[in-house]
Amino acid sequence: MKILNVDQIRSLDQSTIQHEPIAPINLMERAAHTFVEWFVDHFPDTIHTKIFCGLGNNGGDGMAIARLLLEHQYPIEVYVVRYAPRESDDFMHNHRRLKLLLDSIHYIESTADIPAIRHNEVVIDAIFGSGLSRPTEGIVKDTIQAINRAPATVVSVDIASGLYTDQPNEPTDVIIEPDYTLTFQLPKLALVLPKNGPYVGNWHILDIRLHKRFIDQAPTSYYFTQPSEARLLLRKRNRFSNKGTFGHALLLAGSYGKIGAAVLSAKACLRAGVGLLTVQVPQCGYTILQTVVPEAMCSPDRHQNILTGIAPSDQAGHESLDPSDFSAIGIGPGIGKAPETLAMLKGLLPSLKKPIVVDADALNLLAENRELLNHIPPSSILTPHPKEFERLTKKWSNDYQKLDLLREFAKKNKIVVVLKGAFSAIATPDGDIHFNSTGNPGLSTGGTGDVLTGVLTALLAQGYDPVEAAVLGVYAHGLAGDQVASQRGSIGMTASDVIDALRWE
Ligand SMILES: NC(=O)C1=CN([C@@H]2O[C@H](COP(=O)(O)OP(=O)(O)OC[C@H]3O[C@@H](n4cnc5c(N)ncnc54)[C@H](O)[C@@H]3O)[C@@H](O)[C@H]2O)[C@@H](O)CC1
Ligand SMILES: Nc1ncnc2c1ncn2[C@@H]1O[C@H](COP(=O)(O)OP(=O)(O)O)[C@@H](O)[C@H]1O
Numbered sequence: 001m002k003i004l005n006v007d008q009i010r011s012l013d014q015s016t017i018q019h020e021p022i023a024p025i026n027l028m029e030r031a032a033h034t035f036v037e038w039f040v041d042h043f044p045d046t047i048h049t050k051i052f053c054g055l056g057n058n059g060g061d062g063m064a065i066a067r068l069l070l071e072h073q074y075p076i077e078v079y080v081v082r083y084a085p086r087e088s089d090d091f092m093h094n095h096r097r098l099k100l101l102l103d104s105i106h107y108i109e110s111t112a113d114i115p116a117i118r119h120n121e122v123v124i125d126a127i128f129g130s131g132l133s134r135p136t137e138g139i140v141k142d143t144i145q146a147i148n149r150a151p152a153t154v155v156s157v158d159i160a161s162g163l164y165t166d167q168p169n170e171p172t173d174v175i176i177e178p179d180y181t182l183t184f185q186l187p188k189l190a191l192v193l194p195k196n197g198p199y200v201g202n203w204h205i206l207d208i209r210l211h212k213r214f215i216d217q218a219p220t221s222y223y224f225t226q227p228s229e230a231r232l233l234l235r236k237r238n239r240f241s242n243k244g245t246f247g248h249a250l251l252l253a254g255s256y257g258k259i260g261a262a263v264l265s266a267k268a269c270l271r272a273g274v275g276l277l278t279v280q281v282p283q284c285g286y287t288i289l290q291t292v293v294p295e296a297m298c299s300p301d302r303h304q305n306i307l308t309g310i311a312p313s314d315q316a317g318h319e320s321l322d323p324s325d326f327s328a329i330g331i332g333p334g335i336g337k338a339p340e341t342l343a344m345l346k347g348l349l350p351s352l353k354k355p356i357v358v359d360a361d362a363l364n365l366l367a368e369n370r371e372l373l374n375h376i377p378p379s380s381i382l383t384p385h386p387k388e389f390e391r392l393t394k395k396w397s398n399d400y401q402k403l404d405l406l407r408e409f410a411k412k413n414k415i416v417v418v419l420k421g422a423f424s425a426i427a428t429p430d431g432d433i434h435f436n437s438t439g440n441p442g443l444s445t446g447g448t449g450d451v452l453t454g455v456l457t458a459l460l461a462q463g464y465d466p467v468e469a470a471v472l473g474v475y476a477h478g479l480a481g482d483q484v485a486s487q488r489g490s491i492g493m494t495a496s497d498v499i500d501a502l503r504w505e
């Protein structure tokens with residue numbers, strides 16, 4: 001699903017009005033209807049609801065929502081924040097209709113007009129939507145602060161009032177902090193950025209049937225992975241397949257005290273459908289790996305405690321590995337940053353031809369030896385969390401700048417970069433960014449990144465195109481986390497739970 005910018009959204013509204021065709025006021029009515037459908041599903045009709053409206057079309061939505069909630073018998077109060085002398089036409093239309101049904105509509109012109117808001121109430125925030133063009137001030141700012149101080153549940157219409165749709169806010173901006181955002185038709189860039197967490201809450205998309213052809217043709221570099229899109233990426237298995245069909249992956253993982261990282265990646269790699277798996281671990285990990293992941297072959301490193309190289313045969317009879325024998329290689333989980341491990345990377349990278357997966361300390365080694373980036377095979381997948389990404393690039397001052405850095409880094413190095421976190425951002429060598437839609441805070445626990453490395457390595461080994469592998473793998477990883485959360489809650493989720501919950505259907 002595409003993410004469009006504010007100008008495109010405005011044109012999309014116009015295109016819908018022109019081509020469907022539909023009168024603007026009826027489009028507003030449709031938006032209000034979809035909002036109310038969601039609202040009725042989530043809140044009983046006994047709940048006291050205060051609706052705060054601005055004077056533009058977001059306020060118009062609020063007026064229409066108020067009327068529809070009245071029809072559903074909700075006890076509502078409506079407050080119009082009078083910050084300017086002029087209202088939009090569609091606001092005025094809905095204001096007139098509401099006045100016929102509601103004895104009193106309240107107007108907020110000074111702080112004395114702001115009502116007390118109690119904990120057992122719901123606030124609907126319809127002050128500003130995508131039309132926000134400057135920071136909130138005066139009576140709007142006072143009203144927003146009062147709503148934020150109140151213990152009530154807050155639901156924002158389209159986007160929290162005060163939050164820009166596709167550009168950074170200043171830290172001093174006053175913005176509604178909703179529990180829910182119900183956004184129309186398409187996700188907005190602001191909704192997937194970490195710093196905006198408090199101004200977004202749980203957000204959902206309401207389909208208001210805006211002009212599909214316009215959306216299909218609109219240029220964008222931002223996408224949000226929908227379940228149907230992820231499902232389409234999944235390859236069907238041939239009845240006559242054999243284990244050779246699904247590739248042979250090599251994982252280079254683990255060091256003394258971090259063999260668990262190797263175990264987790266290995267198990268996840270198998271659960272993501274790889275045909276054959278070899279794991280190279282330091283010798284201290286050999287027995288562990290052979291015991292807990294018997295499905296994987298294990299190649300012990302020459303070194304007892306760290307990884308030092310894809311070893312040629314030695315006197316102890318350790319078999320030599322040839323990187324070109326593997327359909328995909330994943331490097332990094334738990335490997336540490338010993339000089340010998342760096343030497344291994346330096347020796348290995350230039351010899352590789354196929355895309356690989358690079359994670360964790362392998363990324364930190366790259367950050368400290370940036371010339372190695374030139375030897376990463378094209379279309380490889382790097383999976384930094386924000387701190388690792390900062391080490392690879394530089395500090396950013398806001399999330400929008402971070403996205404620019406991410407895009408440039410992926411383009412310049414011709415690689416796929418998965419910047420992990422809530423709504424992980426996957427940057428492609430072409431400069432597109434796909435935000436993941438699955439996952440939850442339960443995944444913020446040690447080892448889930450190692451699981452992702454195993455999953456991505458398995459998908460590459462099976463021949464998935466690297467961008468598709470990243471989009472599908474990150475989606476499936478998050479979905480597994482959601483599955484665990486729905487069964488046992490998100491607190492206390494472990495990386496092993498996530499592996500067990502991986503499903504490919
Ligand atoms: N155009 C359409 O067809 C539809 C629009 N819809 C609603 O319309 C909203 C956008 O409406 P508008 O474009 O009227 O804009 P808003 O209602 O978001 O804002 C109203 C106006 O306030 C002014 N303004 C911006 N920032 C301000 C500030 N900080 N202080 C004071 N005034 C400020 C601007 O002139 C802006 O146009 C969407 O978010 C959505 O809720 C929906 O009804 C769906 C259909
Ligand atoms: N709040 C969150 N919502 C969704 N996914 C999350 C959240 N926090 C972490 N994750 C996911 O969990 C994984 C954590 O990876 P990482 O930070 O490398 O952990 P580790 O190094 O401990 O394995 C990533 O895939 C990330 O996207």
Ligand SMILES: [K+]
Nearest residue numbers: 125128159161
């Ligand atoms: K709003």
